[in-house]
Amino acid sequence: MAICTSLYSTCSISTPSKTHLGFHQKQVVFYSSGVKKTSKKGGGGGCGSSRPYVITCTASDSQTVVIGLAADSGCGKSTFMRRLTSVFGGAAEPPRGGNPDSNTLISDTTTVICLDDYHSLDRTGRKEKGVTALDPRANNFDLMYEQVKAIKEGIPVEKPIYNHVSGLLDPPELIKPPKILVIEGLHPMYDSRVRDLLDFSIYLDISNEVKFAWKIQRDMAERGHSLESIKASIEARKPDFDAYIDPQKQYADAVIEVLPTQLIPGDNEGKVLRVRLIMKEGVELFSPVYLFDEGSTISWIPCGRKLTCSYPGIKFFYGPDAYFGHEVSVLEMDGQFDRLDELIYVESHLSNISTKFYGEVTQQMLKHSDFPGSNNGTGLFQTIVGLKIRDLYEQIVDSRAKTPVEAAKA
Amino acid sequence: MASIPTPGVISPPLGFRSVALFPMAVVRTHEKKKGGLSVKAMAVAKFKGTQRREKQLTEMIEKKVTEAKEVCEGDATSDECRVAWDEVEEVSQAKADLRLKMQKQDPLESFCEENPETDECRIYED
Numbered sequence: 001m002a003i004c005t006s007l008y009s010t011c012s013i014s015t016p017s018k019t020h021l022g023f024h025q026k027q028v029v030f031y032s033s034g035v036k037k038t039s040k041k042g043g044g045g046g047c048g049s050s051r052p053y054v055i056t057c058t059a060s061d062s063q064t065v066v067i068g069l070a071a072d073s074g075c076g077k078s079t080f081m082r083r084l085t086s087v088f089g090g091a092a093e094p095p096r097g098g099n100p101d102s103n104t105l106i107s108d109t110t111t112v113i114c115l116d117d118y119h120s121l122d123r124t125g126r127k128e129k130g131v132t133a134l135d136p137r138a139n140n141f142d143l144m145y146e147q148v149k150a151i152k153e154g155i156p157v158e159k160p161i162y163n164h165v166s167g168l169l170d171p172p173e174l175i176k177p178p179k180i181l182v183i184e185g186l187h188p189m190y191d192s193r194v195r196d197l198l199d200f201s202i203y204l205d206i207s208n209e210v211k212f213a214w215k216i217q218r219d220m221a222e223r224g225h226s227l228e229s230i231k232a233s234i235e236a237r238k239p240d241f242d243a244y245i246d247p248q249k250q251y252a253d254a255v256i257e258v259l260p261t262q263l264i265p266g267d268n269e270g271k272v273l274r275v276r277l278i279m280k281e282g283v284e285l286f287s288p289v290y291l292f293d294e295g296s297t298i299s300w301i302p303c304g305r306k307l308t309c310s311y312p313g314i315k316f317f318y319g320p321d322a323y324f325g326h327e328v329s330v331l332e333m334d335g336q337f338d339r340l341d342e343l344i345y346v347e348s349h350l351s352n353i354s355t356k357f358y359g360e361v362t363q364q365m366l367k368h369s370d371f372p373g374s375n376n377g378t379g380l381f382q383t384i385v386g387l388k389i390r391d392l393y394e395q396i397v398d399s400r401a402k403t404p405v406e407a408a409k410a
Numbered sequence: 411m412a413s414i415p416t417p418g419v420i421s422p423p424l425g426f427r428s429v430a431l432f433p434m435a436v437v438r439t440h441e442k443k444k445g446g447l448s449v450k451a452m453a454v455a456k457f458k459g460t461q462r463r464e465k466q467l468t469e470m471i472e473k474k475v476t477e478a479k480e481v482c483e484g485d486a487t488s489d490e491c492r493v494a495w496d497e498v499e500e501v502s503q504a505k506a507d508l509r510l511k512m513q514k515q516d517p518l519e520s521f522c523e524e525n526p527e528t529d530e531c532r533i534y535e536d
Contacts, residue, residue: 074501093520100459100521100530123497130489132496164504165463218506224472229498232478236495237488 063400064152065393066181068188070248072241074210075103075114075184079371080204080382085110087364087386088180097172101163115185116143116162123167134186134240139192144183151177180393187247200286202385203252207259208234212382213270217407235262250324253283254388256381263312263334272312274334275377277384281320281327285395286328288329289352289384291318295329300349307345310338314346333377340366346380353384354391361387459530461507462476467505474498 071078085092085107092105092112103114120140121129131138147157158172189195189203204212212234219225254277261272279288291298297319303309314335319328331350337343340362341357347353347361355361365374365384373379455461478494485491511517522531 044443089428090527094517096520097524098521127493127497131495132492133500134496164500164507165466167500219471219502222471222505224466224475225502227473228478232482233495233498236478236482236492237499240492240496303515373466 017396023301041109063154064177064179064181065199065396066148066152066183066197067389068195068198069182069184069204070186070188070202070245070252071184071204072206072245073204074184075112075116078184079110079373079379080202080385081105081182081184082371083364083368083379083382084182084386084389086111086368087383087390095173099161099163099170101165101170102161102173103164104159104173104175106162106178109178110180110182111175112182113159113175114162115139115144115183115187116164117160119162119169122162122169132237134237134244136190136244137185139187141187141194145191145193145197146185147175148181148194149184152174153177153179154195174389180389187248188247189251190244195251199396200389201252201254203249205246205249205255205257207257209260209268210270210273213268250326251287253280254278254385255323256378256385258378261312261334261364263315272334272377273373273376274332275381276330276332277377277381278321278323279329279331280323281329285392286388287352287354289331289349289350289388290329291316291331294351295320300348302342302346306317307342309335309342312336314342316346331381333380335376337375337380343380350384354387434503455512455534457518457522458532458534459518459522459528460512460516461534462530463508464505464512467501467508470501470506471498474501 050263067084069078069080071080071388081092085105088107088109090107090109091359092107092110094100094102095104095106103117105112111251116133117139119126119133119138121131121138126133126135126138129137142162147159150157154177156174156176159175159352160172161170162168163170183194183198188198189201195201212231215230215234216227219230220227226393233403255277257278259272259274260270261267263274264272277289279286280286291300298317300318301313302316303313312335314333314337317330317332319330321328333346337346343365344359344362347355350361353361361380361383364386365379368374373382433493471479474494474497478491479495481488482491508517516522518530522528525531
């Protein structure tokens with residue numbers, strides 16, 4: 001297994017000489033009878049030789065940054081994922097040529113794994129046992145932990161595939177360690193061992209009213225569905241959701257809370273949204289976004305003399321708070337953008353957004369203006385969190401490059 | 411990817427209307443009205459495999475909603491009732507995911523490029 005590992009990470013083949021790094025290296029020495037071996041398609045060739053070669057692989061290159069995202073909105077296609085992979089560059093696509101029902105997404109830098117793949121019970125099994133997919137008993141946390149740990153250490157894994165169409169567990173697919181691994185699903189922070197592997201975690205907290213409005217939009221066109229059936233489905237899943245999924249938000253480094261607007265009295269269409277970005281204080285390498293004056297409390301309506309907004313306008317709030325016993329900073333946006341200049345105006349007043357150039361947030365939002373949430377706080381905060389994750393990733397990579405000893409100890 | 415803008419000047423990507431930044435209703439191929447709500451019709455499936463999945467999920471949603479209603483009639487708090495509605499949620503989400511993927515291109519496109527001879531990849535004709 002170690003041999004195969006070395007061929008996936010960055011390796012150099014050299015004749016034996018003293019190593020210049022000296023730490024945290026795997027060294028493999030090959031001896032063969034000199035018989036030429038044909039290399040497998042896509043696999044590692046060049047192992048057969050009659051002279052001894054030392055393959056040196058630096059683990060610091062293959063240490064993957066792991067992000068956890070808790071969301072109840074299915075896997076991989078979520079808008080958040082698309083925005084995140086876009087921040088890093090490129091679009092995430094399903095793995096080419098493999099199982100067409102794979103839930104995995106891969107881009108140049110990022111691999112997104114759907115945690116439904118770790119279901120221990122398929123649809124039939126869950127029906128027999130009387131457990132929903134939300135129930136921990138339907139999920140194999142031991143395997144989840146083992147595989148996320150392996151990927152983090154640079155070892156490829158054969159990960160199961162849960163097929164959402166057939167409801168069955170399909171044969172596994174190979175996952176090679178990427179620069180950034182995102183694990184997305186219902187239980188990324190449920191198991192404490194998996195939690196400890198996460199470099200950053202996010203919880204998407206959708207309020208019941210908004211969830212209902214979104215599911216109506218999603219399902220009303222389907223034969224069989226009605227307002228009542230949509231409502232019944234949400235209600236029936238609520239006990240398990242409250243028991244197993246919701247408690248994870250206390251562990252998240254950032255929570256994106258989506259609520260109905262307060263700007264339109266009695267609005268229940270769920271179109272205008274109030275979105276709160278709750279950021280944990282004291283998280284290593286993560287500096288919360290703030291408005292005007294860090295640590296103070298700010299109420300801000302950008303629309304006025306300099307900026308004209310259409311109804312219902314935009315309202316911001318920023319301030320410190322406590323969340324499940326932790327100190328947090330909360331940045332809140334209620335309302336909608338409908339012009340470019342509103343967006344750039346707001347961006348120019350936010351601090352600690354980890355952009356690389358002025359207008360980067362606006363540019364990212366514009367790039368994906370057809371994504372849901374592009375005109376409100378969901379798109380704005382998802383984009384900002386994406387930039388914060390990029391910043392976190394770059395800090396981790398920089399620190400590992402400078403001090404391999406420290407990195408080895410970490 | 412759009413080029414890096416100079417401060418204060420952001421050029422919108424091609425095809426953008428200069429007045430409204432975020433058009434409220436993006437009109438795609440067809441729009442049908444059902445129950446007062448405007449819904450987008452699904453993009454057409456190119457391969458037989460996608461058409462099959464679409465059909466399967468549509469039928470499953472209908473079937474599972476009926477099942478759930480029956481099961482829950484007895485005891486709405488029973489495990490069976492919760493599992494039944496969870497199945498409805500699972501297939502509803504799977505259908506929505508498929509619908510979303512199909513807006514760009516047939517999800518089997520890359521699979522069928524490499525395996526054109528399979529049954530899944532026969533070009534679907536109505």
